[in-house]
Amino acid sequence: MIYDLKLVIAYEFDRPTGGGRQHLRISPADVPGEQTPLRQDITILPAPRERRSFTDFWGTEVLELVMPPGLTECRIALTARVIRHDPGPALDISPPPSGLGAELAEVCTLGGSSPQHFLGPSPRIPPDEAITAFAARAMAKAPTTRSAIEALGRALHAHMTFDAKATEVDTPPSVAFALRRGVCQDLAQIMIAGLRAQGIPAGYVAGYLRTLPPPGKPRLEGADAMHAWVTAWAGIETGWLAYDPTNACWAGIDHLTVGQGRDYGDVAPVTGSLRTEGGQRGTHAVDLVDVAATSRRREV
Amino acid sequence: MAARPPKKPPGFAEGGEERFVEKVKSRYRPLADTPDEMVEADGSLRPLWRDFARAFGGFGPEEVERRRMRAEQYLRDSGVFYRQYGAGGSVERPWPLSPIPVMIAEAEWAELVPGLIQRADLLEAVMADLYGENHLIEGGHLPPALIAQNPEWLRPMVGVPPQSGHHLHFIAFEIGRGPDGGWWVLADRTQAPSGAGFALENRVATSRAFAELYAEGHVHRLAGFFRDFRDALLGLRQDRDARAAILTPGPLNETYYEHAWIARYLGITLVQGEDLVVEQGRLMVRTVAGLKPVDVLWRRLDGSYADPMELDPGSRLGTAGMVSALRAGGLTMVNALGSGVLETRALMAFMPALAKHLLGEKLKLPNIATWWCGDPEARAQVARDPAKLLLSDAFATGLPYDRAEAITSAEALFPEALAALLDRDGPRLVAQEAVTLSTTPALVDGKLAPRPMSLRVFLARTKDGWQVMPGGFARIGASPDPTAIAMQRGGSAADVWIVSASEVEAVSMVPAPGSYQRIAPGALPSRAADNLFWLGRYIERTEVMVRLLRARNIRLAEMGALAQPLLTAMEPMFKARGIETGGIKTGPGIPGALLDVLASAIGSAGQVRDRFSPDAWLALTDLNKTARRMALSVTPGDDAARALSALLRKLAGITGLVHENMYRFMGWRFLTLGRLHERAMAMTELLAVLADSKTPGVLDLAIEIGDSVLTHRRRFTVATSRETVIDLLALDAMNPRSIRHQIEGMGEQVAMLPGASDHGVLSPLARAMLRLTTDLAVESPETLDEEALWALYGRIGEVSDLMTEAYLR
Secondary structure, three states: OEEEEEEEEEEEEEEEEOOEEEEEOOOOOOEOOOEEEEEEEEEEEOOOOEEEEEEOOOOOEEEEEEEOOOEEEEEEEEEEEEEEOOOOOOOOOOOOHHHHHHHHHOOOOOOOOOHHHHOOOEOOEOOOHHHHHHHHHHHOOOOOHHHHHHHHHHHHHHHOEEOOOOOOOOOOHHHHHHHOEEOHHHHHHHHHHHHHHOOOOEEEEEEEEOOOOOOOOOOOOOEEEEEEEEEEEOOOOOOEEEEEOOOOEEOOOOEEEEEEEOOHHHHOOEEEHHHHOOOEEEEEEEEEEEHHHHHHHHHO | OOOOOOOOOOOHHHOOOHHHHHHHHHHOOOOOOOOEOOEOOOOOEOHHHHHHHHHHHOOOHHHHHHHHHHHHHHHHHOOOEEEEEEOOEEEEEEOOEOOOOEEEEHHHHHHHHHHHHHHHHHHHHHHHHHOOOOHHHHOOOOOHHHHHOOOOOOHHHOOOOOOOOOOOOEEEEEEEEOOOOOEEEEEEEOOOOOOHHHHHHHHHHHHHHOHHHHHHOOEOOOHHHHHHHHHHHHHOOOOOOOEEEEEOOOOOOOOHHHHHHHHHHHOOEEEOHHHEEEEOOEEEEEEOOEEEEEEEEEEOOOHHHOOOOOOOOOOOOOOOOHHHHHHOOOOEEEOOOOHHHHHEHHHHHHHHHHHHHHHOOOOOOOEOOEEEOOOHHHHHHHHHOOOOEEEEEOOOEOOOOOOOOOOEEHHHOOHHHHHHHHHHHHHHEEEEEOOOOOEEEEEEOOEEEEEEEEEEEEEEEEOOEEEEOOOOEEEEOOOOOOOOOOHHHOOEEEEEEEEOOOOOOOOOOOOOOOOOOOOOOOOOEHHHHHHHHHHHHHHHHHHHHHHHHHHHHHHHHHHHHHHHHHHHHHHHHHHHOOOOOOOOOOOOOOOHHHHHHHHHHHHHHHHOOOOOOHHHHHHHHHHHHHHHHHHHHOOOOHHHHHHHHHHHHHHHHHHHHHHHHOOOOHHHHHHHHHHHHHHHHHHHHHHHHHOOOOOOOHHHHHHHHOOOHHHHHHHOOOOOOHHHHHHHHHHOOOOOOOHHHHHHHHHHHHHOOOOOEEOOEEOHHHHHHHHHHHHHHOOOOOOOOHHHHHHHHHHHHHHHHHHHHHHOO
């Protein structure tokens, strides 16, 4: 599948702000065998004073900006074309969760994708007793790590109600879990806490999701979303598996990855003064279009 | 006993006083089974201490106390303090010095030095690997979990090579003497070790107490170490026009005094995170002359606080973009960010093997026996033989007894409980042998008593490699219990004398020929300028308030109820200052508003301790204490008038200390501008309120508050009139209290500020000052009526805004 991705992030400020430094993590990643970016363009208005890119510890492309002072509004527009490969059906050859510790002990690397980073608590995901107990129940009967991951994801999906108003970006997973409400970020972080508590290394994936229109309805532009899901380590042989607890499915053809980290803090799309200055309003719109489908429509 | 002091202090110089040695020896009771620095196991005095014992044994109790006081006096006079944390905040505490130096023979020290340097090299190699190739993890030399779950391993620094080629430049080791008499490393301090500056202060204070012993005792000097390190810091700059700076978390930090002190001693700018900004990959400091590059930053701040963008997002102490500057290679950080990971307690378990692997050598200096309980073999070992083992957090940094933390004695647990604990929490636990320390003589109730001692030794990377400070910072326990050594728990500090058999080289901070010259004072950081400006304003504001209150209380005392019309005329000025005067008989003598202004002055001065004379600081804190004491008891009227006069005299002392002693550079200009500005505002207000009042006696009141009674008598042979008062207090440039004098003074200072005039084009501030000066010069007492005075007041106020805009942010 080839996608055209459009993202527009806009900020308006009540009074001119001092400008400052920003990090953007919005570019689709190059993941061998999974997705391949073909081209990309990012436009920033007004023009930043400084602009450079680097790859962070986790392998995510970061665009570093220094914005001029006296900012009243700011618009970030990304367009990209990306190939998303169909992962195809998977064969479950993962060990039982109880056997994961021994395999993990054999992993002596500390690169960004090493499972070693993903077992301990992280800044935004401390251990939580209620989540631990929930995860233990949900995964009790799973014979393999892969099935355990899926079991927890499904259980969470059933337990939680999607509610965009119940939580904020800084709501801890324990609070969202107690509320039984939240957005993709909350579900992902709760699931990560649960997996780690059961000895399964787990990380947070940020990216984009194509939302399929209801049957018979045309797709609406801008209705797609910035999204978050979970990646979990299922042993040396199987490696990392991506599960989307918000939609109770394995991440697949509709998911485009930007990056992954231990929690939201490692892959937040925008960090810096744009987000923290007072009196601001921010909006974002995502549009993920299947290029083939578009050209077919044109042919009609 | 009122005996005259002996002409020469009794001491070793006279020789032969063997009975004094005997006296010291016979009264000193070392602890059983514990090595002591002064006496051998058989009770005989170590030769190194003979000179000290000969001198000390000859001192009577008064003499001992007199010498102790001399050291304390020095510390008090220089304002040495540290910050103690407790329930409900923190307080400044006087520095707890134990005046008896710890003496170590040069020969023994020389044996220690190679072990210290080897360990420094080892830590550098480990650091380079953890932030570089990661061979130690891949090769199985270090467990991955110990690093991957370590909060001090700063991932953004992975793959960022240090610009200077080295991660570590200034480190410290905490060492102690074990039961067998050999030295052990108790902890590695690689994050941002403190204490080197305090070691210098300990040195000065101790040498005051034992001046003869120090002068003739062949004690190695410390200055050379600091000189070489300063030269090394300056040498790390890539650009000769850039500067080296010291980054402090600010006045609320435990050891801020030391940061300010060492900045002053080394002649290096002291900055806080908010002073800095990163531009085009380069670290810059905001100064009154614009942004200036910083090439070398000696941080006294934990690494994770250095950059809220890429490290701890909650940090308010850092600078956004610091990591970006390091990535761009535009900055050398001393030590590299992330060096805190080397302090991890569990890492000590691996040091002996790492030394063999990385250096091909055995550790010359052992560290305290340590087991990381994430390793099954180590767990088995701990379970098998838990005697004298303490369990604590594997990821903790520093000494186990330095802060409140959970420590479990392994042998106190039932074997089953110990095994269960190890199985459950193994990777998070470290087992270490309980620390035993040697004792050294300390003064307890005027007598020498053995107290446990550990030593902090400092190493600096200089152009000739690692240099060890010949001395250090000894920590002395409050009781014979070796865990009571932490200063937060009542321990004290002592100087360390490395004693040579022969003469030692005298050194000073003056650069050696051929080394780097000290750069001319760089541009003043804007925050420092802002604090100095406001310090000047607050001190003057205090004075004005004291004068107003004194005038009121004199009237109360002399005229009683008849003073009411005059008091009513003054009332707007009290109201403007938030002072509730109350009725004739009531109202406080020293109001809270005055104490508030003083507190603000101290707050501003506290921010610029590195630029403010220690004597002036002491005078300011003394004034504050006096005012607070007076506020409790002083009653309105004569009592208050006297008290306020006493405060005025103390204020004059501060102003004198500042203006007689402060170098006429940028900092002084801002302090002066603040004082002149505040005085101009206050005098304009005084005249606007009083000059057109019809109350009898109000003009005399004005010249009294304006401190110009005598001048008025001399200049005008007539009684006060509106014209004479306005002439003297507003327009007479020769009167140091007049508005015009302040405005002209400000004009002179503003003209000397950076960017005041660009090829003849005046800055907005310089232009505003010129207008004010000219307008005031052509005023006459007749035209300067109340309305004109208030207009003038507004214009002077605007100058402060222009100044803030141009220089203070």
